[in-house]
Amino acid sequence: MTQTFVIAGGCFWCLDAAYRALRGVTSVVSGYTGGARPNPSYEQVCTGATGHAEAVKVEFDPDVIAPEIILDAFFTMHDPRQLNHQGADRGTQYRSAMFFADDAQKELFEAARDRAADIWDAPVGAVEGDIVTTIEPLGAFYDAEDYHQDFFAKNPTQGYCLAVAVPKVNKVRARFAEYAA
Template structure:
């Protein structure tokens, strides 16, 4: 069966939550935690967490565009985080936790601009959307221990306090889009 595989690179706070959510969706081939948008080549997690590499924590999603559209991915992305928080998500503070769409081509850029405009007109959030929209650059996949982090570390305090509640809301809202086990 031929697939129409495409990639999306998205930043919305800690990558553990986004990666876990996207990997659970129908039409997703893979979602990997990584870093993008910075100046340091092949940064480590520790370097990115210091907030001086310019990188954001991102998720690189490979998806079948015949099963799930780029726009649908973006709608889910905006439901998973607060795009009005500048350089933070909740208690995670710093430029590495910024909201960002790292587009791969002109079509993705135009679709993202149109959706942001649509969401701003709907006034779903009390503040303005601050999601940066930039061409993907300097993407690096995060260390192996960050992949499938939530499923591999169920006892982690951060996962229990932050990721689990977000994923529970996500699974309820997008139940019809989830992969069947």
Template sequence: MAESEQAIVAGGCFWCTEAVFRDVIGVTAVESGYIGGDKPDPTYKEVCSGTTGHAEGVKVTYDPDTISLAQIYDVFLGTHDPTQLNRQGNDVGTQYRSAIFPLDDAQKAEAEAAIERWNAENDGTAVTTIEGGEWYPAEDYHQEYWEGEGQRNPYCQAVIPPKLMKLRKSFQKYLKEDA
């Protein structure tokens, strides 16, 4: 068995992205957090102000024997709208940008290939950026949000289920059995 690997992506509200990846085979952990900004240890309030430069992202830990990085990136690009600049639906601001944060040169090459693949297969052009940055875990109450508070949050109830349906429709072969 290969050692776990990690990928960091940002595609709108991290609650939505985290909910999607929790249902993907080979994914062993998903952590919500902040990346791509210039303020150390930002808070949710600071990131939401749009002044820190951070994106709301998720760090996905996965088993590369079960799912590849290319497949992780394909799921990411296929479950949000990578053509929207600095927004996803009603969530507007640079903190909601579509971005991939490669951890090394091989991940950067895979990110470039994934964006090219998405553009070739879809109507539209992805504005997804490839960036660097230091990872900061979000506050505890953001972790596993959909599994708890998100189920009672009317906004999440309107936004997350369509993303999960997109995952189930387009990426059925990547779903965990209990998803």
């Protein structure tokens, strides 16, 4: 039986690409969650006014890849110390967040965030150092427009993909080589 996590950590193109590189991940859907506007468009989410985050719904087979690996990969592929941004992508729509469906997921997410704090110790003099990933109840999840789905595979030479997604995919593949697809 598969499990599903909904998580946000910057641009959903990067999360989508990195998760698709892992064996045991059966589906990744880019979308929007955590906001108030029903069925928002990409353009609306980009304004930051809807309250939604760019997120991915990751479905995986826990007999192939453990939930903890899915979550540790999440904390590997983005910097959870950056409040409302990842690199040059700025705004609440790029926040680091985990959206739990039940109490068991909430506990898994809290444990993963605690493990991430050991990985992401702030360097001396850092402006941002603490993990800022929020753990929020999962509300409605709205699939992003078709052109956002599996964006990296469809646009491998696009500048953003080359500059931002490729390093994240490579980092996840290196750290979780035994799960590389």
